[in-house]
Amino acid sequence: MAKLLVVDDDKGIQKQLKWGLSDYDIVFADDRPSAIAQLRRFEPEVITLDLGLPPDPANASEGLAALTEILSLAPNTKVIVITGNTDKEHALKSIELGAYDFYQKPIDVETLNTIIQRAFNLVGLEQENRRLAKVNPALGAIIGNSETILAATKRAEKIAKTEITTLLLGESGTGKEVFARSIHNHSDRADKAFVAINCASIPENLLESELFGYEKGAFTGASKTTKGKIETAQGGTLFLDEIGDMPLPLQAKMLRFLQERVIERVGGRQEIPVDIRVICATHRNLQQMSIEQTFREDLFYRVSELIINIPPLRERGNDVLLLAQSFLTSYNQQFNKSIRGFSDDAKQAMLTHKWSGNIRELQNKLKSSVVMADTAFITSDDLGLMCESNDKSNDLGSLNLREVREKAESNAIRQAYNLAEKNMSKTAELLGVTRPTLYAMIDKYQLDDIKPAT
Numbered sequence: 001m002a003k004l005l006v007v008d009d010d011k012g013i014q015k016q017l018k019w020g021l022s023d024y025d026i027v028f029a030d031d032r033p034s035a036i037a038q039l040r041r042f043e044p045e046v047i048t049l050d051l052g053l054p055p056d057p058a059n060a061s062e063g064l065a066a067l068t069e070i071l072s073l074a075p076n077t078k079v080i081v082i083t084g085n086t087d088k089e090h091a092l093k094s095i096e097l098g099a100y101d102f103y104q105k106p107i108d109v110e111t112l113n114t115i116i117q118r119a120f121n122l123v124g125l126e127q128e129n130r131r132l133a134k135v136n137p138a139l140g141a142i143i144g145n146s147e148t149i150l151a152a153t154k155r156a157e158k159i160a161k162t163e164i165t166t167l168l169l170g171e172s173g174t175g176k177e178v179f180a181r182s183i184h185n186h187s188d189r190a191d192k193a194f195v196a197i198n199c200a201s202i203p204e205n206l207l208e209s210e211l212f213g214y215e216k217g218a219f220t221g222a223s224k225t226t227k228g229k230i231e232t233a234q235g236g237t238l239f240l241d242e243i244g245d246m247p248l249p250l251q252a253k254m255l256r257f258l259q260e261r262v263i264e265r266v267g268g269r270q271e272i273p274v275d276i277r278v279i280c281a282t283h284r285n286l287q288q289m290s291i292e293q294t295f296r297e298d299l300f301y302r303v304s305e306l307i308i309n310i311p312p313l314r315e316r317g318n319d320v321l322l323l324a325q326s327f328l329t330s331y332n333q334q335f336n337k338s339i340r341g342f343s344d345d346a347k348q349a350m351l352t353h354k355w356s357g358n359i360r361e362l363q364n365k366l367k368s369s370v371v372m373a374d375t376a377f378i379t380s381d382d383l384g385l386m387c388e389s390n391d392k393s394n395d396l397g398s399l400n401l402r403e404v405r406e407k408a409e410s411n412a413i414r415q416a417y418n419l420a421e422k423n424m425s426k427t428a429e430l431l432g433v434t435r436p437t438l439y440a441m442i443d444k445y446q447l448d449d450i451k452p453a454t
């Protein structure tokens with residue numbers, strides 16, 4: 001039976017609800033300590049909470065404190081706050097703190113029952129979602145709707161079924177490995193191994209044996225013949241991350257493997273045929289490196305049969321908000337929290353931050369803010385970000401008033417446009433100007449990237 005806790009010090013109301021809500025397994029509490037005790041003992045999924053609790057029933061402070069405590073102990077509980085019929089301010093405050101809904105007195109049991117029923121339905125759905133997420137985690141999905149990321153995913157989709165050796169170019173943390181996995185998962189090799197190796201993280205003298213394996217006795221300590229990463233990827237996909245960091249002598253051996261599809265283990269004489277798809281990635285400019293002769297030109301052409309540029313987060317527009325929402329959902333589950341979303345200043349700060357660490361930086365910021373936040377919405381402070389407008393007020397690079405104004409106005413237009421999700425009427429509204437004025441400004445400042453959503 002669905003478990004309901006009613007927190008109200010009015011015995012008359014308790015009685016009324018006991019009879020009126022007989023479909024539920026119902027328990028009562030008169031004040032904050034007994035509510036918390038019942039919460040621990042009875043673990044209700046839904047709670048109705050009168051904000052006017054003793055010792056100060058004329059005031060909402062005790063009720064709001066109870067709400068905060070309940071949600072910090074059991075974030076998935078749905079709390080319906082009961083307020084006085086004129087007390088809109090506290091009702092809204094409760095929603096801000098994470099209450100599921102509010103109900104204004106006088107109590108009509110039938111109406112209240114409908115709200116309670118809806119809350120139980122939501123609890124059921126959320127439980128089902130959590131169960132499904134555990135069974136089938138959406139790993140490796142490429143989240144994003146921006147033109148830049150869609151262009152990259154389209155290319156990745158097109159080549160997934162082919163054997164083309166692909167080079168993924170992008171800054172650190174942009175999701176190159178996520179892309180490589182995704183290509184593998186959409187290829188005919190999906191049921192075989194995906195083996196990743198980061199050439200920059202393995203000491204130069206170990207990289208060769210790590211990749212190609214070694215024969216027993218090949219060097220001191222080689223006590224038994226061992227397969228390398230290439231052989232382990234047999235039949236599947238090998239992801240060579242940071243290929244630009246591969247030492248020159250090893251590049252020759254790599255080229256032979258890519259051309260002839262055979263390898264020799266360190267200390268071995270036998271040629272071992274391999275059937276492997278290769279995906280490489282780097283944040284370096286391999287073409288420039290080959291001019292400077294720090295990367296073999298022939299290897300560059302071999303690994304870059306097709307290049308996919310993975311855009312940095314700052315060029316992905318609203319994707320940052322989509323990614324943030326998806327991380328929030330998974331961290332809410334991981335840390336048993338029920339943070340509902342982001343305040344406007346947090347959204348704006350995320351849209352304007354430079355994200356030099358890209359998605360990894362966003363992920364880290366989200367993780368710590370979910371752990372630390374104790375309100376229903378994450379703010380820019382929780383994220384440790386400041387809005388660009390505050391952040392950069394002294395960094396306009398020029399004291400020429402016209403230039404300063406132009407820069408500030410262009411920034412504001414871009415921010416509003418992103419917040420309004422490319423809706424021009426909403427952008428104009430946020431900026432407090434008419435649509436014709438907005439179009440005139442876009443024209444004047446040549447903001448060619450700003451155009452109505454199609």
Ligand SMILES: Nc1ncnc2c1ncn2[C@@H]1O[C@H](COP(=O)(O)OP(=O)(O)OP(=O)(O)O)[C@@H](O)[C@H]1O
Nearest residue numbers: 141142143171172173174175176177178241359360
């Ligand atoms: N589109 C995406 N959707 C969800 N999560 C993503 C996406 N892209 C990347 N991530 C997450 O961001 C983090 C960094 O991604 P990844 O390791 O693929 O980046 P990378 O470019 O390979 O980084 P590096 O160059 O440092 O190796 C990972 O935790 C990954 O799960």
